[in-house]
Amino acid sequence: MTTELSTASLRRLPRYLRLLVQLLDEGHHFVTSAELARRLAMDESLVRRDLALTHFSGKPRVGFAVEALKTHLEDLLGLGTLKPAILIGAGRLGQALTAYRGFTEYGLRICGIFDIDPEKIGREVHGMTVQPLWTAPALVREGRIQVAILAVPAEAAQEVADLLADAGVPAFWNFSGHPLHLPAPVIVLNEDLSDSLAVLSFRLTHERASAACPGDAHDDAAPMA
Amino acid sequence: MTTELSTASLRRLPRYLRLLVQLLDEGHHFVTSAELARRLAMDESLVRRDLALTHFSGKPRVGFAVEALKTHLEDLLGLGTLKPAILIGAGRLGQALTAYRGFTEYGLRICGIFDIDPEKIGREVHGMTVQPLWTAPALVREGRIQVAILAVPAEAAQEVADLLADAGVPAFWNFSGHPLHLPAPVIVLNEDLSDSLAVLSFRLTHERASAACPGDAHDDAAPMA
DNA sequence: TAGATTGTTAATCGATTAACAATC
DNA sequence: TAGATTGTTAATCGATTAACAATC
Numbered sequence: 345m346t347t348e349l350s351t352a353s354l355r356r357l358p359r360y361l362r363l364l365v366q367l368l369d370e371g372h373h374f375v376t377s378a379e380l381a382r383r384l385a386m387d388e389s390l391v392r393r394d395l396a397l398t399h400f401s402g403k404p405r406v407g408f409a410v411e412a413l414k415t416h417l418e419d420l421l422g423l424g425t426l427k428p429a430i431l432i433g434a435g436r437l438g439q440a441l442t443a444y445r446g447f448t449e450y451g452l453r454i455c456g457i458f459d460i461d462p463e464k465i466g467r468e469v470h471g472m473t474v475q476p477l478w479t480a481p482a483l484v485r486e487g488r489i490q491v492a493i494l495a496v497p498a499e500a501a502q503e504v505a506d507l508l509a510d511a512g513v514p515a516f517w518n519f520s521g522h523p524l525h526l527p528a529p530v531i532v533l534n535e536d537l538s539d540s541l542a543v544l545s546f547r548l549t550h551e552r553a554s555a556a557c558p559g560d561a562h563d564d565a566a567p568m569a
Numbered sequence: 570m571t572t573e574l575s576t577a578s579l580r581r582l583p584r585y586l587r588l589l590v591q592l593l594d595e596g597h598h599f600v601t602s603a604e605l606a607r608r609l610a611m612d613e614s615l616v617r618r619d620l621a622l623t624h625f626s627g628k629p630r631v632g633f634a635v636e637a638l639k640t641h642l643e644d645l646l647g648l649g650t651l652k653p654a655i656l657i658g659a660g661r662l663g664q665a666l667t668a669y670r671g672f673t674e675y676g677l678r679i680c681g682i683f684d685i686d687p688e689k690i691g692r693e694v695h696g697m698t699v700q701p702l703w704t705a706p707a708l709v710r711e712g713r714i715q716v717a718i719l720a721v722p723a724e725a726a727q728e729v730a731d732l733l734a735d736a737g738v739p740a741f742w743n744f745s746g747h748p749l750h751l752p753a754p755v756i757v758l759n760e761d762l763s764d765s766l767a768v769l770s771f772r773l774t775h776e777r778a779s780a781a782c783p784g785d786a787h788d789d790a791a792p793m794a
Numbered sequence: 795t796a797g798a799t800t801g802t803t804a805a806t807c808g809a810t811t812a813a814c815a816a817t818c
Numbered sequence: 819t820a821g822a823t824t825g826t827t828a829a830t831c832g833a834t835t836a837a838c839a840a841t842c
Contacts, residue, residue: 349771350832350833351768352832352833352834353833354767354768354771355764355765355767355768356764357767357771358761358763358764358766358767359748359761359764362723362746376798376799376800377799377800378799384748385748385750387834387835387836388835389834389835389836389837390833390834390835392799392800392801392802393801393802393833393834393835395800395801396800396801396802401800401801402799402800402801403799403800403841403842404798404799404800404801404840404841404842405797405798405799405800405841405842406798406799406800406842407799407800408800420771421767421770421771421774422770422771422773422774422775423770427770427773436668436669436670437668437669437670437671439665439668440664440665440666440668440669441665443661443662443664443665444661444662444665444762445661445662446662446762446763446766447766449763450763450766450767450770451766451770452766452770490773491769491773498587514773515769515772515773517765517766517769521587523584523609523610525610529776531769531772531773531776533765533768533769535762535765536583536584537669537671537675537760538583538671538674538675539580539581539583539584540580540742540758540760541583541671541672541675541676541677541742542579542580542582542583542646542675543576543579543580543758544716544740544742544756544758545646545647545648545652545675545676545677546574546579546582546645546646546647547740547756548647548652548715548716548739548740548756549646549647550647551754551756575808575809577808577809577810578809601822601823601824602823602824603823612810612811612812613811614810614811614812614813615809615810615811617823617824617825617826618809618810618811618825618826620824620825621824621825621826626824626825627823627824627825628817628818628823628824629816629817629818629822629823629824629825630817630818630821630822630823630824631818631822631823631824632823632824633824
């Protein structure tokens with residue numbers, strides 16, 4: 345088994361994890377790939393393949409041990425320890441992201457928020473004081489910051505990222521809408537709500553007409569992984 | 570040309586759009602697929618293919634008319650008119666989303682925010698008063714609501730969606746983390762930040778070790794489209 | 795044992811990339 | 819015309835699905 349865990353597979357792991365927690369809650373100790381597939385509305389082959397790629401084995405005739413698989417996935421995803429992160433940009437999006445508690449559930453702890461705008465510096469945002477951007481590199485060097493979340497305007501994104509990458513930030517989660525280019529070992533994840541919004545807007549504009557006519561059935565609904 | 574615009578292509582259109590605005594700003598009237606590709610760090614064949622699928626024609630030897638293409642894409646994506654939307658769930662995530670101004674840029678206007686929790690009803694969230702959830706269906710029936718943005722807990726998502734779909738909401742943007750099942754013509758877009766977060770956390774946990782050793786070069790950085 | 799379920803290989807599907815003929 | 823760029827077809831790549839042999 346030399347096959348690598350693809351990004352597509354990786355993105356599905358949190359879904360399994362959530363379902364496993366629920367199954368534990370319901371008192372199940374074992375679950376089959378067929379059951380997992382049914383509840384996640386996906387193909388059971390894909391479930392088995394995904395889980396095999398994580399090197400977790402099920403038992404023929406029984407299925408997968410719920411508790412053990414949950415622990416296994418948490419370990420694999422590195423969710424055990426909270427990773428220190430900083431947030432750059434205290435604008436609307438930045439404040440919005442600070443408020444999102446899901447970060448903590450998935451391994452991130454925001455321990456600093458920065459901006460370049462003197463208007464914003466010194467303000468309180470969800471219990472943290474906004475600091476001047478130029479102080480961020482020092483914190484990075486001391487504090488073992490592992491992730492920088494970028495919520496800056498698109499024009500500023502690359503410059504800020506370069507600055508922080510120089511200071512040693514190993515991973516970026518980029519919400520600026522400007523795709524980042526950073527040298528090799530740096531991890532970059534570009535997030536863009538407007539990508540999805542475009543799909544929604546397009547389908548609303550173009551599918552509604554035919555949707556009014558019964559007999560012209562569409563199915564599916566979920567976006568790409 | 571019977572080929573359909575795939576979801577993958579659709580998701581790239583906003584990127585072209587953003588770049589076109591920038592190019593206009595820089596005073597360009599025409600742009601080649603090679604230039605678009607270079608600035609978006611993608612393959613030029615893919616650019617041509619995507620644009621061809623939108624039924625916009627370039628001129629050999631010249632390229633694509635920037636202004637016309639911009640208008641064309643905006644029309645195609647239905648960004649001309651703001652679509653009335655409601656937000657369900659005034660918790661942390663809900664408040665975060667209300668603050669996100671990007672919605673307006675991409676065709677959505679939030680014109681109501683609802684919750685089931687008496688604690689939250691009546692509060693002000695970014696200039697709007699949180700209303701009781703049971704009043705939402707009436708607004709949907711009157712107001713031509715086109716999108717419901719779900720920021721409710723995973724457990725409540727399906728129930729709320731059923732309620733609103735019954736009232737006639739044609740499209741759902743679902744941030745609850747619970748994949749929705751809704752009958753055929755209803756459009757569902759499941760959004761899940763923890764999918765991305767999992768990728769980030771995994772790569773931080775597993776790539777860092779080898780990243781420290783030079784000679785073991787990784788490239789690439791962007792996630793799947 | 796018979797039967798159910800896993801793990802894995804082969805077949806299919808879809809999306810990206812490369813090549814090139816058509817166009818101006 | 820020669821040359822550059824589009825539009826489209828063919829080749830490649832990767833991910834999903836189907837099939838089935840191995841396992842208990």
